[in-house]
Amino acid sequence: MGGFNDVTDYIKELYNTSEFIPLHVPRFRGNEKKYLENCIDTTFVSSVGAYVDLFETKMAEVTNTKKAVAVVNGTAGIQVALRLAGVVSGDEVITQALTFVATANAIAYNNAHPVFVDVDRDTMGLSPKAVSLFLEAHGELRDDGCYNTLTGRKISACLPMHTFGFPVHLDELISVCKRWRITLIEDAAESLGSTYKGQPTGSFGKLGVFSFNGNKIATSGGGGVIVSSNIALAEKGKYLTTTAKRPHSYEYYHDELGYNYRMPNINAALACAQLEQLDRFLLEKRELAKLYDTFFKSRDIRFRTELPETQANYWLMCVELADKAERDAFLKQTNEQGVMTRPIWQLMFRLPMFAHCQRDNQKNAIFLEERIVNIPSSVR
Structure with a gap:
């Protein structure tokens, strides 16, 4: 050697x-300083503003989806996407152990249980064959979905992560998920700009989530985006991440548990300039x-x-x-x-908080x- x-x-x-x-x-070689200065001049630097709206419009276009929701980071985006997909406390989510901890953390934040299934060597992402073998061994279809025969829990979602921007084998994974009636959500945090058969990653699942952290290919300093072609679902995501506040000119009324996960306008200004490049x-x-x-x-x-x-x-x-x-x-x-x-x-299963997971x-x-x-x- x-x-x-x-x-x-x-x-x-x-x-x-x-x-x-x-x-x-x-x-930062584009309009970053210009947009940031403009944002400051407007005084709208927090959770509402024109740059948030523009950023969401641009992300829907980039990902070829119908609606995008800007959030504070990718982890929060995955947490909310899982909830939107119907994952509830006690459910299981199939994902990969070869991932950044945020993938598994977001599952745990919903009081759900990660189930770690192997990856493919060529993509470094969740293996459709391994998922199929796991479900053939441990899955059981019931009237309301797929259940794990070992744990008795419902398997509500499948969460692949496109490792380092390399897309997983999506056609095969989609086929497996359809066969077992499991909702597919894409952790596309690392894959902004990646495509599979000409279609952007993040647009294949019921929802997709991207990260705009400081180390990503385009950044807002800190931030994330939920995307979906289900407009009603995405609008529910916007509502939940805006503290579940009912619109009113002055009253504050929140009718379910929501999150203060809004991306500030000043971060969105930076993101808009980055997306232009x-x-x-x-x-x-x-x-x-x-x-x-x-x-x-x-x-x-x-x-x-x-x-x-x-x-x-x-x-x-x-x-x-x-x-x-x-x-x-x-x-x-x-x-x-x-x-x-x-x-x-x-x-992930080497980490103490996930060592017990199947x-x-x-x-x-x-x-x-x-x-x-x-x-x-x-x-x-």
């Missing part, structure tokens, strides 16, 4: 710096991915690329090392030399956990 000096040298050359290179930073960001990401792919092929290291009939946004780019020992050596050397690299997340063998998830490393992916 050789060293990785040439890797750090190449990445520093790509970014034309000898300074520390972070994993992913935002780029999304096509450029995606193009520059693809150019960087091509350079990385060529370089790592010369080092006999696999650089993860999109699958046929998909287009990835290459949000966080990653390499697959030969084994855990090589992964650890790669991480140590690159970070010591001022190039930030990061292992993929620890699997899971399958997780063969592919464990394989990837031991080998995948993220490398600097910022637009240059």
